[in-house]
Amino acid sequence: MKPLVMGAGLVGCTLAIALKRRGEDVILFEKRSDMRKDSADAGRSINLIVTAKGLNAFKNLNLINEVLSITTPVYGRMMHSREGELTYQPYGKEEECNYSISRGELNKLLLNEAEKAGVEIRFEHELEKVDEKNKTVLFKNGASEQYQVIYGCDGAGSPTRKELIRLDDRAEDYIQELDADYIEMDMPAKNGEYAIDKKSLHIWPRTTHMLMALPNQGGSFTMTLYMHRHDKGNAPSFETIKTKEDITTLFEKDFKDAIPDMPNFATEYVKNPQGFLGTLRCNKWYYKDQIVLLGDAAHAVVPFFGQGMNCGVEDITYLLESLDNFDNLEESFEDYDQRQRPNGHAIADMAIENYVEMSEKVGDERFLLKKQIAHKIETTWPDLYRSRYGMVVYTLIPYSLCQKAGLIQNEILDELSNGIESVEQLDLDKAKQLLDNRFTPFIKEHALDLSRFAI
Numbered sequence: 001m002k003p004l005v006m007g008a009g010l011v012g013c014t015l016a017i018a019l020k021r022r023g024e025d026v027i028l029f030e031k032r033s034d035m036r037k038d039s040a041d042a043g044r045s046i047n048l049i050v051t052a053k054g055l056n057a058f059k060n061l062n063l064i065n066e067v068l069s070i071t072t073p074v075y076g077r078m079m080h081s082r083e084g085e086l087t088y089q090p091y092g093k094e095e096e097c098n099y100s101i102s103r104g105e106l107n108k109l110l111l112n113e114a115e116k117a118g119v120e121i122r123f124e125h126e127l128e129k130v131d132e133k134n135k136t137v138l139f140k141n142g143a144s145e146q147y148q149v150i151y152g153c154d155g156a157g158s159p160t161r162k163e164l165i166r167l168d169d170r171a172e173d174y175i176q177e178l179d180a181d182y183i184e185m186d187m188p189a190k191n192g193e194y195a196i197d198k199k200s201l202h203i204w205p206r207t208t209h210m211l212m213a214l215p216n217q218g219g220s221f222t223m224t225l226y227m228h229r230h231d232k233g234n235a236p237s238f239e240t241i242k243t244k245e246d247i248t249t250l251f252e253k254d255f256k257d258a259i260p261d262m263p264n265f266a267t268e269y270v271k272n273p274q275g276f277l278g279t280l281r282c283n284k285w286y287y288k289d290q291i292v293l294l295g296d297a298a299h300a301v302v303p304f305f306g307q308g309m310n311c312g313v314e315d316i317t318y319l320l321e322s323l324d325n326f327d328n329l330e331e332s333f334e335d336y337d338q339r340q341r342p343n344g345h346a347i348a349d350m351a352i353e354n355y356v357e358m359s360e361k362v363g364d365e366r367f368l369l370k371k372q373i374a375h376k377i378e379t380t381w382p383d384l385y386r387s388r389y390g391m392v393v394y395t396l397i398p399y400s401l402c403q404k405a406g407l408i409q410n411e412i413l414d415e416l417s418n419g420i421e422s423v424e425q426l427d428l429d430k431a432k433q434l435l436d437n438r439f440t441p442f443i444k445e446h447a448l449d450l451s452r453f454a455i
């Protein structure tokens with residue numbers, strides 16, 4: 001009877017490496033064939049942003065240099081107006097950046113590292129059922145394997161989670177669909193160079209829909225178009241934009257400055273798969289001492305905070321601490337569930353809020369003023385203040401506390417932006433007073449470290 005990890009995605013591979021290094025004789029099962037031998041799914045070139053909590057998990061496993069070597073640093077958001085005007089917002093303080101990485105390349109790297117660590121990987125094994133009585137996992141290909149523990153890392157549609165819910169009367173899950181889907185397109189390199197600024201995440205926000213660009217190594221950008229799934233009157237949607245002509249008309253109206261750099265957008269739009277977006281919450285992440293969920297299997301979130309994978313590999317950091325702190329597996333799993341589940345729910349909420357922020361508010365003057373005030377406060381008192389965004393992506397502060405701190409910050413920014421038109425009119429004395437009275441006590445109460453996570 002061995003520990004079995006279900007799913008050789010980003011989280012499953014990373015967990016298998018961690019368990020193997022702890023001396024566990026773990027087997028990693030993956031329903032698909034080996035992606036290192038097959039070509040990646042066409043039209044699925046998802047780019048991820050790796051930030052502090054994810055980097056910390058890789059650092060703990062001494063994999064940080066390998067991971068960073070396949071990333072491209074991104075320092076801020078570049079907004080493109082309909083007229084092609086550009087507005088740049090730095091993410092954080094100077095030199096603070098996020099790292100753009102190809103999900104497929106990272107997955108391949110982690111599969112290689114898992115093999116190097118001595119993990120046995122069995123591809124084309126799709127979990128079908130958990131037979132608790134015989135402590136056996138049954139696979140769709142007819143194979144079976146006895147288990148000591150099952151680590152469910154099999155993604156948002158997790159069959160392991162479904163089995164957990166079947167076995168545990170108290171467990172249930174809930175999927176909240178977003179009203180938007182996404183499709184990926186390409187902005188190829190131009191004579192080996194990036195066609196637009198390579199140090200930015202580019203956004204074309206248009207209230208009901210938006211286009212985003214993240215740089216890849218080698219000069220290209222992965223472009224993602226987010227748009228309503230169903231017809232919503234005047235707003236474009238996947239239901240109404242069907243043909244090459246439809247998408248060309250939309251681009252000419254809304255994303256004109258991107259057209260010269262995206263020679264194949266119309267063909268890609270009609271050819272590439274439409275991706276579903278939703279939030280998955282599960283109210284219990286473990287069953288006895290037998291099953292525990294990590295990554296998207298426990299908490300799939302919409303991608304607008306760039307934290308799904310970061311939170312997923314952070315689950316591993318929390319789980320390993322819990323395994324260290326208790327001799328009994330069930331107690332370890334319960335401790336992990338109690339400490340990390342609130343964080344999974346918090347990042348799910350914040351990701352949905354960010355969707356509204358990125359699509360609707362980035363063109364809103366009041367919102368931009370509040371952002372400028374936050375930036376001013378952050379640069380004036382770097383030891384006292386960090387934006388919620390900065391706490392989420394640059395520190396190891398738990399997501400649930402970032403969320404609470406964000407509520408306090410929002411009240412402060414509302415008060416400071418009231419009655420002024422520009423950041424130059426900001427009353428710095430009042431800002432300091434509000435920080436001292438409302439924000440600093442929260443930071444002290446929870447002993448939060450605002451400093452940047454050191455790679």
Ligand SMILES: Cc1cc2nc3c(=O)[nH]c(=O)nc-3n(C[C@H](O)[C@H](O)[C@H](O)COP(=O)(O)OP(=O)(O)OC[C@H]3O[C@@H](n4cnc5c(N)ncnc54)[C@H](O)[C@@H]3O)c2cc1C
Pocket residue numbers: 006007008009010011012029030031032046047048049050103125126127128153154155156158159160182224275294295296297303305306307308309310311312
């Ligand atoms: C458009 C988009 C952009 C994103 N951007 C970011 C970002 O910027 N930053 C970030 O941190 N996250 C981002 N994410 C989220 C991130 O991709 C996921 O959170 C992450 O891939 C989850 O990893 P996972 O290993 O938990 O699940 P998956 O990557 O889904 O892996 C699950 C694995 O389990 C396998 N599997 C499934 N069923 C079975 C079965 N029955 N038996 C065996 N194996 C099975 C699957 O084949 C797969 O290999 C984004 C997601 C999307 C869609």
